[in-house]
Each structure stands twice: as C-alpha cells, then as structure tokens.
Amino acid sequence: MRTTAVTDHPKTKLFYGWFVVAAAFVVTFIGFGSAYTFSSFVDSLQRDFGASRGSVSLVFSFAGFLYFGLGMISGPLADRWGAKRLAAIGMALVGLGLMLAGRAQTIVQVYAAYSIGIGAGVGCAYVPTLGAVQRWFVKRRGFASGLAVSGIGVGTLVMPPLATWLIASLGWRDAYLVLGFFAAIVGVGSSFLIADDPRRHGVGPDGAPLDPLASSPVRHGVSVREAVRTARFAGLYATCLISAFGVFVPFVHLVPYAVDHQVAPAAAVLLLGTIGVGSTAGRFFLGGIADRVGRDAFLIAMYVGMAASLAIWAVAGGFWPLVGFALLFGVFYGGWVAILPAVVTDHFGGRNVGGIIGILYTSVAIGTLLGPSAAGFAFDISHSYVFPVAISAAANVVAALIAVATMKTGSPIAAVVRS
Known part of the structure; x- marks a missing residue:
C-alpha cells in the first residue's frame, strides 16, 4: 500500500x-x-x-x-x-x-x-x-x-x-x-x-503532528459570554484593574519626580529608557521561566515584584537609586505584560481568546486613564509623590492577594477538555 x-x-x-x-x-x-x-x-x-x-x-x-x-x-x-x-x-x-x-x-x-x-x-x-x-x-x-x-x-x-x-x-x-x-x-x-x-x-x-484522521480544525475554549461570567475572569479583571492603576504612574511621573530630587532633566529622561531596557529583558527572558514554574504563580510573582520596586521608588532620592528602581520595575512590568495573554489562554482556551483578552484589557485601559492623573492630583494637594507612589505599591499588593485567591477557583477550559 x-x-x-x-x-x-x-x-x-x-x-x-x-x-x-x-x-x-x-x-x-x-x-x-x-x-x-x-x-x-x-x-x-x-x-x-x-x-x-x-x-x-x-x-x-x-x-x-x-x-x-x-x-x-x-x-x-x-x-x-x-x-x-x-x-x-x-x-x-x-x-x-x-x-x-x-x-x-x-x-x-x-x-x-x-x-x-x-x-x-x-x-x-x-x-x-x-x-x-x-x-x-x-x-x-x-x-x-x-x-x-x-x-x-x-x-x-x-x-x-x-x-x-x-x-x-x-x-x-x-x-x-x-x-x-x-x-x-x-x-x-x-x-x-x-x-x-x-x-x-x-x-x-x-x-505537534496531527492525527491524519482528525476532522476540520477545532479550537477548544469557552465562549466570551461564558468566560466573563466565571470567578476566574472576575479575579483576573480585578487584578489587572487594581494593578494598572499604579503600574502606569512611573511612565508619567518618574521624570518630574527625579527633577524634583535635583536630577538634571537630561538625565531624568534616561530613566524612562531604563524602564524600557528592563521591560525588554523581562519580556525576552521571563516568559520561558514562567513556562517552567507555572504561569499562574509567575503572574503573582510579577505583582509582588512591581509592588516591591514601587516601594523602592518611594524612598529613592538620587539618580542611581532611581536607575535601580527603573530597571527592576521594568523587568517585572515586562514579565507581567508578557505572561498575561498566556494565562488567559491557559484558563479559557484559544477559540475566543481575542475577545476575552480584549474585554480583560478594558481594565488596563481604565487604569491607564485614571492612575497617572490621580497621582498628579494627589501631588497637587500634598506637593509630594510619597502618597501616590505608596498607593501604587499597595495596589499591586492587593492585586497579588486577589490573584492568589483566584488560583483556587476552577479553570473553565478544564471542564471543556473533559467534556
């Protein structure tokens, strides 16, 4: 034959x-x-x-x-x-x-x-x-x-x-x-x-090779409507919303913070580039580590890492401590951005992953819109960045705690695979 x-x-x-x-x-x-x-x-x-x-x-x-x-x-x-x-x-x-x-x-x-x-x-x-x-x-x-x-x-x-x-x-x-x-x-x-x-x-x-007797392409996964009704999605949405409220504050306020602490404007601008360097390294190298240690646990570690680095920012006063903060924050921020879509697909499958990620990212949109501006208003009132930076760090601690609780809920895709 x-x-x-x-x-x-x-x-x-x-x-x-x-x-x-x-x-x-x-x-x-x-x-x-x-x-x-x-x-x-x-x-x-x-x-x-x-x-x-x-x-x-x-x-x-x-x-x-x-x-x-x-x-x-x-x-x-x-x-x-x-x-x-x-x-x-x-x-x-x-x-x-x-x-x-x-x-x-x-x-x-x-x-x-x-x-x-x-x-x-x-x-x-x-x-x-x-x-x-x-x-x-x-x-x-x-x-x-x-x-x-x-x-x-x-x-x-x-x-x-x-x-x-x-x-x-x-x-x-x-x-x-x-x-x-x-x-x-x-x-x-x-x-x-x-x-x-x-x-x-x-x-x-x-x-992986396909079974030659397999039927037409099928992608496992729950519908968007089914996904957004689950406790798992609610937990992910809450963690992203709360975390994003603080995550994007450095992108707007790190440079003026540095200038307020007697860092030259030309040097202060370099801090944003340092976040970019750390972020690139985090995206390149941490994703593979997440595959080995478990992507859910890794996501929690990213929230904890961002909280810790933001706490360092709250007490950093000179250029080099701020460089250390920017690099460390960039690594954890990059790891968060890299792993989040993978976590969504792990729990909801690939069939409607675009729609599910899209709805989840509305939380990030809200955080991007509100977080930096709220930090600016807080500075206008207190003439200090200590309070908004501390709130940003605390927000990521809360996000980590919610992520821990979310891990205990069932994964919706598991039921689809078993059925």
Whole structure:
C-alpha cells in the first residue's frame, strides 16, 4: 500500500508559529514604538504651534485608553474574521495617522491624527495579534508571548531616537511622513504572516503532528459570554484593574519626580529608557521561566515584584537609586505584560481568546486613564509623590492577594477538555 508523506512535519520544516511570533514582534514594535515617538516631536510642535507641555499628557492618556480599550471590539472581530485582517487594518491606521500628523495645520489636528490614528490603529492590531500567538503554543506559550510583546520594549528604545534623527535631518513634517510610510509598509507587510490556527498548516500547537484522521480544525475554549461570567475572569479583571492603576504612574511621573530630587532633566529622561531596557529583558527572558514554574504563580510573582520596586521608588532620592528602581520595575512590568495573554489562554482556551483578552484589557485601559492623573492630583494637594507612589505599591499588593485567591477557583477550559 502506498502512503502519503507528511509535507509539514515539524522536524523537517521550521514551525510556522515562530513566523507568527516574529510578525507579532514587528506589529508591537511599530505600533507602540510609533506611539512613543511623540516625545521627540514636542519641542518642534511647541515652537510651531505654541502648544503647552500640559496638553501633551492628554494625548497620551487618550491614545492609551484607545489602544487598550478598543481590544474589546477588535478581539471578537479577530475571532470571527481573522487576526491577519485586523492587524493589517491597524498598521494601516498607524501609518495614516502619522502621515496626517505631518500635514496638520493646527496642534489640534496633530493631536487628533496622533491620538486617533495611533490609538485606534494599535487598538485594532494589538489584541488580535496577541491572541493569534497564543493559539500556536502550549508548552512554550509564555516564552512565545514574551518574544511577541518584546517588540514594545525594543520599539520604545529604537523609534524615538530614529524620530529625533529624522526631525534633525528632514524637519518634523517630513519625519512624520517617513515614519508613516515605514509603519504602513512594514507593519501591513508583516501582518500577512499572521495565522490564527496551526491546524490549517498541518500541525498542532508547538508543532505537534496531527492525527491524519482528525476532522476540520477545532479550537477548544469557552465562549466570551461564558468566560466573563466565571470567578476566574472576575479575579483576573480585578487584578489587572487594581494593578494598572499604579503600574502606569512611573511612565508619567518618574521624570518630574527625579527633577524634583535635583536630577538634571537630561538625565531624568534616561530613566524612562531604563524602564524600557528592563521591560525588554523581562519580556525576552521571563516568559520561558514562567513556562517552567507555572504561569499562574509567575503572574503573582510579577505583582509582588512591581509592588516591591514601587516601594523602592518611594524612598529613592538620587539618580542611581532611581536607575535601580527603573530597571527592576521594568523587568517585572515586562514579565507581567508578557505572561498575561498566556494565562488567559491557559484558563479559557484559544477559540475566543481575542475577545476575552480584549474585554480583560478594558481594565488596563481604565487604569491607564485614571492612575497617572490621580497621582498628579494627589501631588497637587500634598506637593509630594510619597502618597501616590505608596498607593501604587499597595495596589499591586492587593492585586497579588486577589490573584492568589483566584488560583483556587476552577479553570473553565478544564471542564471543556473533559467534556
């Protein structure tokens, strides 16, 4: 009897899941890297339009709220239409937003192009892309997720200096055009490598061979409606909401805190880059550790680590102690971002993971919108950052305790697998 050879055997062909991870890296690199280029344009915009520094914070808050909050729309759409389409649309919006910013005639038009283009673009692409990565891995899901989102950290390090160089060489308007074309071409191009289901490529998760008698591709998992009604989801949502309220405070207030403590402004700005270095390291290296020690326990450790590092910030006064805080905080923050989508997929399955992650990330959107501004109001009242930083640390302690309690609840996907 003649047999048919398997043409997509994982031992003879590179597992396509790594191409999906690479595409996700590029999407997060361009999306979030483009978002953080705004700081490079502030001086030019102030000079040409007379914009105030205070108004800049509104741009970041609105864009951040959009790219986390829109996941509850883009996630379910990706589960239905495919992550490739949503990621391509999102990258096109990012590129269009940057190009329109370069042709703006008022500062309001710049803000609208940046906030809506970047916010809606990243919101359209981020959650669907992360959801696609989760479906390709089980044993190495944490490692793969960490590699995918490490594009955020690398983009934060690379894109702002690139924008600064382009502004010096071409002027801010043409710099926006170049960045926009780059984002559209490279971002959309990489999106076409994204695929939702390994079974359609002839393999299972992690490259495992498929049963040749298996039926059409099936992805196990609960529905979005079933997921959001579980105690497990409620616990995850509460931990993310409470933690995010404090997690994003350093991104807005670390530099002014350092300046208040006699750190030179040029040196203070480097602290944000230090968070990016730590975050990149955390995303690259901690995901693999999570796969070995258990992803639930690892998530709790990230909350504890962020709480401990924020406590260090509360007592740090000089440049080097703040560098130590920024690096340590970045590592735990990066590990949190990397492992969260994997934990969601572990407990709810891959069938509707985009929609579930999207709804979960509305908690992060709320924290991004409220946390830094609340810390600013607290500083206006007390003229000190001690109270808001302490609250940020305490919030992550509470998040860790809720995560411990959540671990005791049953995993919804376990019931689906048993049935």
